[in-house]
Structure formats: structure tokens, C-alpha cells
Amino acid sequence: MRxxxxxxSVVMLMVSLNFGATTITVWGMGEAKGLKxxxxxxxxxxxxxxxxxxxxxxxxxxEKILTSIAGRQVPDVAQMGTTWMAPFGSMGxxxxxxxxxxxxxxxxxxxxxxxxxxxxxxxxxxFGIPWHVDVRAMFYRTDLLTQVGYDHAPQTWDELYDxxxxxxxxxxxxxxxxxxxxxNYQIFFPFVWQNGGDIFDSEGNVIVDQPEFVEALEYYTKFxxxxxxxxxxxxxxxxxxxxxxxxxxxxGPWMINxxxxxxxxxxxxxxxxxxxxxxxxxSFMGGSNLVIFRDSKNKEVAWKFIEFASRxxxxxxxxxxxxxxxxxxxxxxxxxxxxxxxIATFGEQLNDAKAPVNVPEFHEIAAAxxxxxxxxxxxxxxxxxxxxxxxxxxxxxxx
Amino acid sequence: MKTPLRAxxxxxxxxxxLLMIFMLIPIVVSLIISFTDFDVYAIYDxxxxxxxxxxxxxxxxxxxxxxxALLNTLYALVVAMPLTVVLSLSFAALINRExxxxxxxxxxxxxxPSITNTVAIAIVWxxxxxxxxxxxxxxxxxxxxxxxxxxxxxxxxxxxxxMLVVWKAVGYNVILFTAGLQNxxxxxxxxxxxxxxSRFQQFLHVTIPSLRPTIFFVTVMTVIxxxxxxxxxxxxxxxxxxxxxxxxxLYLYRQGFEFFKLGYASSIAFVLFLMIFALTFxxxxxxxxxx
Numbered sequence: 001m002r003x004x005x006x007x008x009s010v011v012m013l014m015v016s017l018n019f020g021a022t023t024i025t026v027w028g029m030g031e032a033k034g035l036k037x038x039x040x041x042x043x044x045x046x047x048x049x050x051x052x053x054x055x056x057x058x059x060x061x062x063e064k065i066l067t068s069i070a071g072r073q074v075p076d077v078a079q080m081g082t083t084w085m086a087p088f089g090s091m092g093x094x095x096x097x098x099x100x101x102x103x104x105x106x107x108x109x110x111x112x113x114x115x116x117x118x119x120x121x122x123x124x125x126x127f128g129i130p131w132h133v134d135v136r137a138m139f140y141r142t143d144l145l146t147q148v149g150y151d152h153a154p155q156t157w158d159e160l161y162d163x164x165x166x167x168x169x170x171x172x173x174x175x176x177x178x179x180x181x182x183x184n185y186q187i188f189f190p191f192v193w194q195n196g197g198d199i200f201d202s203e204g205n206v207i208v209d210q211p212e213f214v215e216a217l218e219y220y221t222k223f224x225x226x227x228x229x230x231x232x233x234x235x236x237x238x239x240x241x242x243x244x245x246x247x248x249x250x251x252g253p254w255m256i257n258x259x260x261x262x263x264x265x266x267x268x269x270x271x272x273x274x275x276x277x278x279x280x281x282x283s284f285m286g287g288s289n290l291v292i293f294r295d296s297k298n299k300e301v302a303w304k305f306i307e308f309a310s311r312x313x314x315x316x317x318x319x320x321x322x323x324x325x326x327x328x329x330x331x332x333x334x335x336x337x338x339x340x341x342x343i344a345t346f347g348e349q350l351n352d353a354k355a356p357v358n359v360p361e362f363h364e365i366a367a368a369x370x371x372x373x374x375x376x377x378x379x380x381x382x383x384x385x386x387x388x389x390x391x392x393x394x395x396x397x398x399x
Numbered sequence: 400m401k402t403p404l405r406a407x408x409x410x411x412x413x414x415x416x417l418l419m420i421f422m423l424i425p426i427v428v429s430l431i432i433s434f435t436d437f438d439v440y441a442i443y444d445x446x447x448x449x450x451x452x453x454x455x456x457x458x459x460x461x462x463x464x465x466x467x468a469l470l471n472t473l474y475a476l477v478v479a480m481p482l483t484v485v486l487s488l489s490f491a492a493l494i495n496r497e498x499x500x501x502x503x504x505x506x507x508x509x510x511x512p513s514i515t516n517t518v519a520i521a522i523v524w525x526x527x528x529x530x531x532x533x534x535x536x537x538x539x540x541x542x543x544x545x546x547x548x549x550x551x552x553x554x555x556x557x558x559x560x561x562m563l564v565v566w567k568a569v570g571y572n573v574i575l576f577t578a579g580l581q582n583x584x585x586x587x588x589x590x591x592x593x594x595x596x597s598r599f600q601q602f603l604h605v606t607i608p609s610l611r612p613t614i615f616f617v618t619v620m621t622v623i624x625x626x627x628x629x630x631x632x633x634x635x636x637x638x639x640x641x642x643x644x645x646x647x648x649l650y651l652y653r654q655g656f657e658f659f660k661l662g663y664a665s666s667i668a669f670v671l672f673l674m675i676f677a678l679t680f681x682x683x684x685x686x687x688x689x690x
Contacts, residue, residue, distance in 0.1 A: 063656065066442070069443060070442055090439055091442050173531060181636055230551070231551045231640075232529075232530065232549075232550045232551025232552075232640070236526070360439050361658070367657070367658075371642070374639055374640055374641050378553065378640060378641055
């Protein structure tokens with residue numbers, strides 16, 4: 001009896017090895033309903049492959065990837081937040097995709113938004129192919145702005161400050177929402193880019209003590225010291241927006257549907273606009289890439305899957321399911337995305353958006369920036385002082 | 400009778416093995432890693448980490464943020480620990496009184512925070528702490544008090560966190576104290592009453608001494624718990640504003656799992672381990688002297 005069982009299991013093992021479909025594992029982050037749908041279509045088109053799809057909540061994903069790398073239990077393909085590319089990429093966990101891209105019909109750099117494509121490059125290697133993008137734009141209350149004489153969204157830094165001040169005088173408790181305790185650089189840094197500043201210059205020198213950076217920090221700080229924006233981020237952005245306490249804020253496309261659902265009482269009284277302009281209207285670009293792990297045993301299949309996911313029609317499908325914006329330019333020509341003017345605004349903003357630099361120390365630098373921003377908005381340091389200290393801090397981090 | 404070795408192994412073996420895998424080995428590995436420069440590049444290829452002796456510990460001593468985190472944690476401990484013990488003992492005594500109505504209701508309401516997910520709690524408390532429309536400042540408004548910007552003010556952020564952790568810890572300790580109180584034999588109180596002791600004197604001279612083992616256990620556990628303060632500041636303030644709520648474990652988490660400086664993080668973990676060990680040791684010593 002026992003012998004028969006052994007023989008049977010050995011036979012089954014051989015059968016599954018020889019005749020079973022090649023299986024790849026794909027990790028999608030968050031709800032990942034869109035990517036899941038894509039895997040199902042993929043299996044329909046390639047019946048010889050099997051995809052084991054796992055949805056992992058964003059909140060667990062970072063540690064889960066880390067432990068999977070340390071324990072060598074990686075999936076073949078995974079969706080990766082853009083700011084996670086650098087640390088995991090520099091560990092050497094991802095496959096360099098350059099040779100695959102060279103021979104690909106579908107995945108070409110020019111098919112994607114520039115900022116999104118660059119977010120996949122770490123230490124000079126193309127580790128990620130953009131899957132979805134998200135970009136910040138300005139949400140504003142049209143009715144309240146009309147009351148203070150603005151029949152359009154504030155378009156420049158001066159107009160933004162002026163409008164916020166007038167809104168505040170007109171009865172809004174604040175005027176704008178600018179601060180979040182976690183990852184505040186996402187809100188703050190676009191101002192630096194808009195003023196032509198950055199963390200590094202093209203030669204890799206730290207340039208946060210330059211006038212462009214200091215001026216952006218001064219401008220940002222002014223809203224806090226003058227009481228035009230709440231200094232703790234524990235409010236409810238929807239309620240504050242609906243009540244008119246913070247009639248302007250910056251956020252991503254997911255807020256469109258959420259605002260429509262959560263605060264129907266202000267339907268038709270708000271809109272989305274491009275970022276305010278100083279030297280440019282640059283915004284923060286986030287989103288996710290698809291990567292292949294170096295320890296994957298089925299890299300060819302994994303690549304086929306990424307190519308499949310990069311087809312415009314599949315990107316559109318994911319958008320329909322989850323409202324994640326497609327990273328492929330071609331998809332944006334579809335009437336589906338053009339029909340909603342708010343989404344179209346986000347599409348326009350994508351042409352002027354930057355992803356954070358892909359250095360392995362990025363999270364440490366971001367924490368240093370957050371800390372420095374707090375020093376100035378709590379008036380512990382002047383913007384000049386803070387910027388100079390930040391420069392030393394970043395240089396120390398990079399050693 | 401001599402117990403055969405085989406019996407000993409089969410009874411305690413499994414728990415020893417589990418203890419090794421999940422406690423001892425990680426502690427030893429963490430100690431070893433704390434002497435290396437294990438960083439982001441070494442996670443994939445361990446060969447890239449090298450031994451650097453006590454460099455991490457030396458750096459730690461010169462790291463102002465570590466000292467800040469240490470002070471913050473001790474601040475939380477010193478305020479929250481006595482509060483927790485006094486509050487839970489008082490509540491337990493009240494619940495244990497025969498005259499108290501709705502005992503089960505109170506037991507449940509005290510215990511509920513202990514089993515509720517901290518993330519959910521933190522979201523609700525962040526709302527309550529909101530300076531503009533939070534429940535706490537609204538309530539203070541009735542007495543004409545203008546409440547502070549709880550989480551946004553560097554002075555008030557840590558007290559806010561302490562309020563939350565005490566509220567969360569009380570219920571669990573109330574249960575422990577209630578169990579302890581019920582073990583005190585009635586004749587002690589009867590004797591004290593015959594001797595003319597007042598209620599308060601009875602509490603002081605009968606209840607407290609009989610509860611010594613429970614009080615000891617509760618203080619040791621709360622000290623350990625508060626030294627490991629992490630989730631609440633992580634959720635409520637992310638260590639801010641101006642690092643006012645940065646705790647040791649939060650700093651450790653940041654260094655290890657955000658910045659991937661696992662060597663450095665391990666050295667923090669080891670310092671924390673030594674602190675907990677030392678404090679527990681002192682408490683045990685103090686208890687032995689008492690008895």
C-alpha cells in the first residue's frame with residue numbers, strides 16, 4: 001500500500017513537471033483587480049502558461065518583498081512602487097531588462113511617459129517597466145474661488161498665495177491643505193521643481209542650499225506661519241474640502257471618484273487644475289512598475305507577461321476596473337480617458353511631472369527633507385539655515 | 400525516583416526547540432549583525448557585509464536622534480507606567496466592590512481597547528485629537544478651555560500618545576488585578592474590620608500587601624511594553640512633530656526597514672534588549688529585598 005502511494009506520487013510529480021503548464025507567480029499590490037484581470041486574459045491568450053496571481057495590500061508589501069528577497073522566495077513578476085525601485089534595485093534583486101527591451105515590439109521607451117520610464121531606471125539599469133502612473137494636481141472649490149474673484153484656478157505661485165489668503169479672509173478656516181505627517185516631501189518637493197531646484201545637479205552634487213530651493217521652502221513655509229494651512233495632518237481631507245475649510249489641496253487621481261462618492265453635496269462645485277507655475281508646473285509622479293526578479297526561473301514567460309500588460313488595451317482595461325492611470329501614452333488617446341475632463345487634466349499634468357531620484361538612500365534623504373520642512377514650519381530654523389543643514393545631512397547620508 | 404532523560408526531552412524538547420528558533424537564534428544573529436555594516440547591498444549578498452567591531456555602537460552614542468528617541472521613550476515610560484498601574488488598580492478595586500452595578504459591562508468596556516486593532520484605534524484617536532473639530536477640544540470648550548493642537552504641537556504630541564497607550568493598557572491590567580483581588584481571602588478583611596480599620600486602611604494594609612505579586616508582574620510587563628512603544632506614535636505622528644514622539648523602536652524600525660541599515664538597527668535593538676534586561680533585573684532584585 002505504502003509502495004503504491006510512493007509510486008503514484010512520483011508519477012504525479014513527473015506528469016506535473018513534464019506536461020503541466022509553466023507557472024509564473026505574479027504579485028500585484030493593493031486591490032490589484034486590474035492586474036488580476038490582465039493575468040486572466042494572459043492565460044486565455046497563452047494557454048500553455050499558468051499565472052499564480054497574489055494580491056498583496058500596500059501596507060504589507062514592503063516588508064513582504066524584503067523578506068522574500070532575504071529568503072530567496074521571490075515571485076517571477078511583481079508590481080513595485082516607484083520609490084521602492086531604488087532600494088530593492090540596488091540590492092541586485094531585479095533582472096536588468098535592457099536585453100529584453102531591445103528585442104521587444106511592444107515595450108519601447110517612447111511609448112511611455114518620460115517620468116514614468118525613468119522611475120524604472122536604477123544605477124543606470126532598466127529594472128522596471130511602468131505599469132500605472134499617478135500624478136498630483138490641484139483640487140479646488142470653484143464656487144468659493146468665484147466668491148473671492150477667481151473664475152479660474154490659481155495658475156501661478158503668486159495667484160495661489162493671493163487666492164488662499166483671500167479664501168481665508170472670506171471665511172475658510174484655513175485656505176489650503178499642504179501638510180501630511182508621513183511622506184511630506186511628496187507635497188513639498190514639487191514646489192522645488194517648479195522653481196528649477198532639485199536635490200542633485202547633473203553631476204550628483206547636493207544642491208539643496210541653492211536659492212531655487214530656499215525660495216521654494218520660504219514660499220511653502222509662509223502658508224504655515226501665516227495660519228493659512230493646518231499644521232497637523234490629522235483632519236479628514238474630504239470633510240475639510242466640503243466644508244470649505246481647505247478649499248484647495250494637491251492630490252492624485254484616485255481622489256476624483258472618492259470625492260464624488262463621499263461628498264456628493266459639493267457636486268459641480270469643484271474641479272481639478274494643473275499645478276501652479278513658477279518656472280514650470282512640475283508635479284510629483286508616483287505609480288508603479290513591473291519588475292522581474294533575478295531569481296525567477298521563468299524569465300522569458302515573465303517578460304511575455306510584462307509585454308502583455310503593456311499593451312494599450314490592457315492598460316485601459318485596468319483603468320476601467322481600478323481607475324489607475326495608464327503609463328502607456330497610446331492608451332491616453334482613447335475616448336474613455338478623454339471623456340472625463342478631470343482625468344484629462346491629470347493626463348496633461350503627466351507631461352510635466354517628475355519621479356523622485358532613484359538612489360538607494362532615497363528614503364533616508366526623504367526623511368531628512370521631512371525633518372527639515374518641520375524645522376521651518378515650526379519656525380525652529382529659517383529656510384536658509386534649514387537648507388544648509390539639509391545639505392550637510394544629505395552629504396552625510398551619502399558619505 | 401529519577402526521571403528518565405527521554406521523558407524530559409519529550410516533554411520540554413518541543414518548547415526548547417521553538418524557543419531556540421524564534422527567540423535565542425534571532426537574538427544571537429541580531430547581536431552578530433550589530434557588529435557588521437549590514438546594509439541594503441548585503442541583503443541579497445551577505446558577503447558584502449563586513450565586521451566593523453563596535454563602530455555601530457560608537458556611532459549610536461554620537462547619534463543625537465538616538466538620544467532623543469531614548470529620552471522620549473523614558474519620558475513615556477515614566478509618565479505612563481505609574482498612571483497605568485494606579486488607574487488599573489483603582490478600576491479593579493471598584494469593579495471588585497460588591498456594591499458596584501453593571502460589573503460585566505465595565506469589565507468589557509475596559510478590556511475592549513486591548514483587543515481592538517491599534518491601527519483602527521489610532522485613526523479614531525487622530526480624529527478625537529484634531530484641534531479644529533476633535534471630540535477632546537470640543538469637550539474642553541464647554542469649560543471655556545481652548546485645547547491645544549494635540550498632535551501638531553511638539554509639547555503635546557507625546558502626552559497625546561501617552562493618553563492613548565494608557566487607555567489601551569488599562570483594561571488588560573484591570574483583569575490581572577481583578578484576579579489578584581479575588582484571591583485575597585475574606586477573613587483578612589473581617590479581621591481588619593474587627594480591629595477597627597477603615598476602608599482605606601484596609602486597602603492600604605490588606606489589599607496592597609496581598610497584591611504584591613500581581614503589582615510586581617504588572618509593573619514588569621508595563622515597563623517592557625512601554626519601552627517597546629512603536630505602533631501608536633508610528634500611526635499618529637510618524638515620530639513627529641520635530642521628533643517629539645520618536646521612540647526607540649520607531650527609530651530602530653526606520654533604520655532597519657526603511658533605510659535598510661540592518662547592522663545599525665541591530666545595535667539599537669541590542670541596546671534596548673540590555674535596557675529591558677537591566678530594568679527587569681533591578682525590579683526582581685528590589686522585590687527580593689522587599690520579601
